[in-house]
Amino acid sequence: MLEILIHGAVSSAIYAMLAVGFTLIFGVARILNLAHGSFYALGAYGAYFFTSHLKLPLFPAALLAIAVVALFGIFVEKVLVRPMRSSQLAVLMITLAVALVVEQVLFLTFGSEYRNVPAFVDAKFTIGGVDVGGQRLLALGASVTLIALLWLFIQRTRLGSAILAVSQDPQAANYMGIPSDRIFTIVMGLSAALAAAAGILAGPFLTVQPTMWLLPIVKAFAIVIVGGLGSIPGSILAALMLGYAETIVGYLISTSWTEIVSVLATLLMLVIRPAGIFGKRAAF
Amino acid sequence: MKSISIFLSSVSVAAALIAAPAIAQTAKPIRIGVPTSMQLQVGRDTQDAIKMAIDDINAKGGVLGRKLEMVVADETENPETGISAIKKLTADEKVDVLIGGYTSGVTLAQLPHISAAKTIYLGVGAASPSITAKVKQDYDNYKYIFRVGPIHAGHQARQVTNFISGFVKGELGIGKIAIVGESAKWVQDLVPLLKKGATEAGADVRLTEFFDTQTSDFSPLLAKVKDSGAQYLVVILSHASSDIFAKQWHDARFPIPYGGIDVKSMDGDFCERVGGKSISELAANFAVRAPLTPKTIPFFDEFAKRTKRSPVYTAFGANDSVYIYAEAVQRAKSTDANAVIKELEKTSYVGIPGVIEFDEMHDVKPGGKGPNFLFVQWQDKCQRQVVYPKAQRTAEYITPAWIKK
Numbered sequence: 001m002l003e004i005l006i007h008g009a010v011s012s013a014i015y016a017m018l019a020v021g022f023t024l025i026f027g028v029a030r031i032l033n034l035a036h037g038s039f040y041a042l043g044a045y046g047a048y049f050f051t052s053h054l055k056l057p058l059f060p061a062a063l064l065a066i067a068v069v070a071l072f073g074i075f076v077e078k079v080l081v082r083p084m085r086s087s088q089l090a091v092l093m094i095t096l097a098v099a100l101v102v103e104q105v106l107f108l109t110f111g112s113e114y115r116n117v118p119a120f121v122d123a124k125f126t127i128g129g130v131d132v133g134g135q136r137l138l139a140l141g142a143s144v145t146l147i148a149l150l151w152l153f154i155q156r157t158r159l160g161s162a163i164l165a166v167s168q169d170p171q172a173a174n175y176m177g178i179p180s181d182r183i184f185t186i187v188m189g190l191s192a193a194l195a196a197a198a199g200i201l202a203g204p205f206l207t208v209q210p211t212m213w214l215l216p217i218v219k220a221f222a223i224v225i226v227g228g229l230g231s232i233p234g235s236i237l238a239a240l241m242l243g244y245a246e247t248i249v250g251y252l253i254s255t256s257w258t259e260i261v262s263v264l265a266t267l268l269m270l271v272i273r274p275a276g277i278f279g280k281r282a283a284f
Numbered sequence: 285m286k287s288i289s290i291f292l293s294s295v296s297v298a299a300a301l302i303a304a305p306a307i308a309q310t311a312k313p314i315r316i317g318v319p320t321s322m323q324l325q326v327g328r329d330t331q332d333a334i335k336m337a338i339d340d341i342n343a344k345g346g347v348l349g350r351k352l353e354m355v356v357a358d359e360t361e362n363p364e365t366g367i368s369a370i371k372k373l374t375a376d377e378k379v380d381v382l383i384g385g386y387t388s389g390v391t392l393a394q395l396p397h398i399s400a401a402k403t404i405y406l407g408v409g410a411a412s413p414s415i416t417a418k419v420k421q422d423y424d425n426y427k428y429i430f431r432v433g434p435i436h437a438g439h440q441a442r443q444v445t446n447f448i449s450g451f452v453k454g455e456l457g458i459g460k461i462a463i464v465g466e467s468a469k470w471v472q473d474l475v476p477l478l479k480k481g482a483t484e485a486g487a488d489v490r491l492t493e494f495f496d497t498q499t500s501d502f503s504p505l506l507a508k509v510k511d512s513g514a515q516y517l518v519v520i521l522s523h524a525s526s527d528i529f530a531k532q533w534h535d536a537r538f539p540i541p542y543g544g545i546d547v548k549s550m551d552g553d554f555c556e557r558v559g560g561k562s563i564s565e566l567a568a569n570f571a572v573r574a575p576l577t578p579k580t581i582p583f584f585d586e587f588a589k590r591t592k593r594s595p596v597y598t599a600f601g602a603n604d605s606v607y608i609y610a611e612a613v614q615r616a617k618s619t620d621a622n623a624v625i626k627e628l629e630k631t632s633y634v635g636i637p638g639v640i641e642f643d644e645m646h647d648v649k650p651g652g653k654g655p656n657f658l659f660v661q662w663q664d665k666c667q668r669q670v671v672y673p674k675a676q677r678t679a680e681y682i683t684p685a686w687i688k689k
Contacts, residue, residue, distance in 0.1 A: 133535025250504030255495035
């Protein structure tokens with residue numbers, strides 16, 4: 001029972017980190033960013049590259065990787081997405097194209113082999129008789145901290161208020177003197193940075209290879225549909241639900257059934273309540 | 285006039301002198317067609333290993349005074365593309381022999397086309413027994429097919445059962461085992477066989493469980509294994525799960541050792557790639573850098589020198605195949621397929637994984653001095669050591685550092 005509680009929390013934390021960024025950029029800029037998984041992959045590859053090729057210590061390598069991915073996110077938003085932002089279909093296509101290009105570039109640069117991001121913590125911890133890898137606990141702690149910081153940033157700072165204002169009504173915010181384009185750029189950078197951090201934290205106990213972007217985007221999609229596109233509390237709640245549902249299925253039924261959970265949840269939610277748990281209206 | 289004729293004759297003599305070696309050199313090269321999955325490591329290593337053998341043979345003057353030459357075609361993992369690759373190599377490139385293959389499904393689809401082209405095929409990657417079964421069923425049409433490696437899936441299954449009964453039960457004295465594998469067709473076929481074999485050998489199979497190939501969290505599975513009371517975990521893994529499994533097994537300091545068929549753990553860099561977390565894992569392999577034959581260590585070292593990589597299993601068969609074919613041509617004194625086949629059937633070649641000899645189905649004979657399924661353990665500093673079968677043992681078995689002996 002305690003095992004389910006702990007391992008479910010770790011899965012949920014990683015999912016929440018992925019989904020919050022994904023839902024944030026949608027909520028603020030109405031960008032359905034299919035390249036979100038690529039930011040996750042690039043974060044992991046960045047940490048791998050800086051530690052194994054440039055021989056940087058892990059912590060600076062991780063920060064550098066996050067910064068580079070955030071810049072890449074800003075580039076994607078400014079150069080590729082902005083000219084087509086009025087059409088959601090065009091945004092979908094261009095971000096999908098970015099994801100596929102990133103995959104191919106990773107493939108050509110690093111090959112199809114699996115790579116490793118070193119773990120921040122290698123020790124094992126025993127909590128109430130349950131053995132948990134230190135890196136997993138770190139991922140859980142870091143994820144909770146980062147999401148809390150993001151929450152505080154949005155709720156308590158001037159820039160955060162501007163982001164909220166733009167998410168409610170970009171045009172009105174513009175009239176109030178808030179440069180909405182700049183807000184979109186900042187949010188895209190933040191969202192990319194969060195995904196990269198998730199990749200770096202999960203990389204050591206998962207694996208790093210060019211197609212690793214796909215599963216996270218599927219999970220993030222499922223979570224934001226269940227939670228309501230654009231709603232951060234919805235995403236966190238849905239991430240918890242999905243993380244725990246998968247862990248419970250794994251423990252009580254079989255690990256071969258876990259991957260179907262997210263797809264089923266998405267389908268069910270789209271049929272029963274297309275807007276999601278906290279969504280105000282259906283996004284599609 | 286005289287001076288002109290002298291000039292002309294000297295020119296013609298000079299031309300003849302220049303032309304003579306040129307003619308010898310342009311004696312038509314023997315063309316080796318390589319159908320393989322070019323983008324994958326198995327394919328890349330196939331090409332590099334063949335190139336190594338070709339360079340070596342050419343440096344020694346070639347075969348029957350003819351140089352060897354390689355032509356590659358990408359067969360991907362798709363049967364349709366695989367068939368096009370064979371057609372390109374046989375019809376357009378007119379190769380003398382084909383060396384390659386990786387996916388059994390592709391090779392099976394290619395067989396009729398290889399047979400129609402009457403071109404010798406030396407398989408180095410696909411393990412399905414159905415491939416060479418064709419030779420027995422219809423010798424006249426399928427006599428062109430040989431498998432140099434790996435030993436076929438039936439032999440592999442038998443050797444894993446031997447490992448459970450002979451090593452886990454026999455040597456480690458562990459009777460309670462769990463078997464877990466990916467939800468893939470070949471694994472689902474293999475697991476019941478293993479369970480039956482292990483039970484017959486007196487082992488107590490506490491748990492058999494499958495998991496999705498996309499699984500990213502093995503904690504539930506590991507918890508079930510622990511709860512089952514098993515003391516040894518037999519795994520059947522391939523794809524991405526190998527890396528994740530090793531990492532999560534180590535991170536939780538899981539109290540049960542594991543080993544079995546782990547396709548990715550056959551890679552030379554697997555242990556380093558997972559940060560040394562696979563140390564003490566046992567993974568079946570076809571050859572490792574150990575003195576299996578006089579050729580094994582020199583091959584691994586030369587391959588590493590040329591490519592900066594450790595070869596995967598297709599490389600062994602690919603390298604051996606070139607020599608086996610070259611020797612057969614030498615003995616047959618011709619590249620005529622029928623004559624070479626007769627010589628290939630007599631092959632007894634000391635190769636990288638063992639002595640290569642063919643049975644009546646043109647399949648490599650396993651066991652004895654032939655290639656074996658070796659159970660190789662990752663030991664200190666990510667070195668690989670053979671621990672089973674006993675005849676090939678290079679080091680004693682070690683337990684994970686956190687398990688008391």
